[in-house]
Amino acid sequence: MSDDGGLLNVMLRGGDPATAAGWEDHPPRMGFFTDTSVCIGCKACEVACKEWNGVPEDGLDWTGMSHDNSGGLGADTWRHVAFIEQRAPIGSHQSNFQREDDSFRWLMSSDVCKHCTHAACLDVCPTGAIFRTEFGTVVVQADVCNGCGYCVPACPYGVLDKREDDGRIFKCTLCYDRLEVGQEPACAKACPTDSIQFGELEGLRERAGGRVQQLHEAGVTEARLYGHDASNGVGGDGAFFLLLDEPEVYGLPPDPVVTTRDLPAMWRRVGVAAGAMLAGAVASFVASAGR
């Protein structure tokens, strides 16, 4: 039986993940609320993350994807700012650039590890390198990881990846070291518009609900929360978002599900298939008796 909460997380739907992982007397669950409606695409989060965590450069490439030149989350990109250019009006807002016949809006969103309640990466990690912290976050221990790569395709959000020249897997730690000394994560600290808000998850969810209502009243009816719901396929995300379009427009899955939800059914079928294989072999020998 594992002691990192993987199994318990699968079995105990809902509830506090740190408690489920065996932490006693732990601090409240901490997380991010990223309000993309006030993101200005400055990438201060990407830079602060790299500086604080010593994350190597992720390729000096021009991607042709608007102002995005880091492409997506990976081993060397723990915060990724997406840029989406659309021929669409910006709610009821009138900008100097906007004409009736030529409306334009620029969506920007800083993506990050979701620190899922039911984290597939943690469940499938065969070495126990990935564990649940007392803050309810999910962290890869670099001194244990052997680079098997199982967590990479297990993550429904495409967060983890292998650092090729190192061989191990890396991702956002929600600045575990800073949390332990009462500091907020580097990205939230650096965000100049408070698009990235850090705090107790409960409080963030309440605040986000209020913000959506405020935007709806202001005529931005396309505003919606993503990942806040504890009944979603990953039991609720520790890092959730306010988006202005469908999740897939930002490169996010519309209905992610923790793959280990179906693992009990998989094991049952593996058991039946293995039994059938043995039974088939026995039958082959019995039918061949004397031949």
Place this chain on the structure above:
Amino acid sequence: MSPRRDHPGASYYGKPVINPPVWEEREIAGYLFLGGLAGSSSILAAGADLTGRHRLARRSRLCASGAIGLSLLALIKDLGRPLRFINMLRTFKITSPMSVGTWIVSAYASMNFAATGSELTGVLPLVGRAAGVGAGLTGAGVATYTAALIADTAVPAWHEGYREMPFLFAGSASSAGAGFGLVAAPLAENAPAQRMAVAGAVVELAAEQLLERRLGMVAETMHEGTAGRRLRAAKALTALGAVGAATLGRRNRLAAAASGAALVAGSALTRFGIFAAGMTSARDPKYTVEPQRRRLEQSGAAQVPA
């Protein structure tokens, strides 16, 4: 007012939603095949040993040891930090098919190597025979757990097929191990291999049909490109090998060997085809987004506040 979609197919510049597996095809698809070949060869070897078919037993056991030995090398080589392979053994997690598989394969490989060593040296024959039976029993686990290994990911073509994949792998492994038995054993000893080969091939082909039906639009990844070519060739070879084994497998040594070789090749192509289909389904965001979007619409939870 609802904003217009300016990204066709609603993706982020066509980038994948999930990060595709970082596993090397030669090592990991190769292991899916070799693990199956090893596991079912051990089952055949144990049965042959207990029923006095000594040449079939010895050759299948050697095949199993060779295949699992190569598998271990491939699995360790594919790690980002090969010297840390031992970290696999610092815990046991039922939620991780790779962890469960590590322990099954470790137990299996030890017993199989012990049985092979005893077979070759004549030392401790009773212990060797018991180890051979143990290898046969755990061999069924080695051949099938790999279905859960790949299905327990967010890769659409693998995860959505989790119901059929264990049977597909069991059938494919059986036809590979029995196919090798037909290549290696004389006509006088190959009757069980012949039956196992035909049964395995039938299960493999049937499970693959069911899998394709289950996958819906994601089944495209099994029909197109590299995966499509491999899986079409696999089906043809498996069908040909099964018919050959059923009709001539007990009459003609050469025909039995050719049928067996076709089955082994068919099994290998099946695994490499499934691997390639998974990679395609991971790289193209539509295979992640469209089934999820449909699921949301069916559950009535489609939200767009308008």
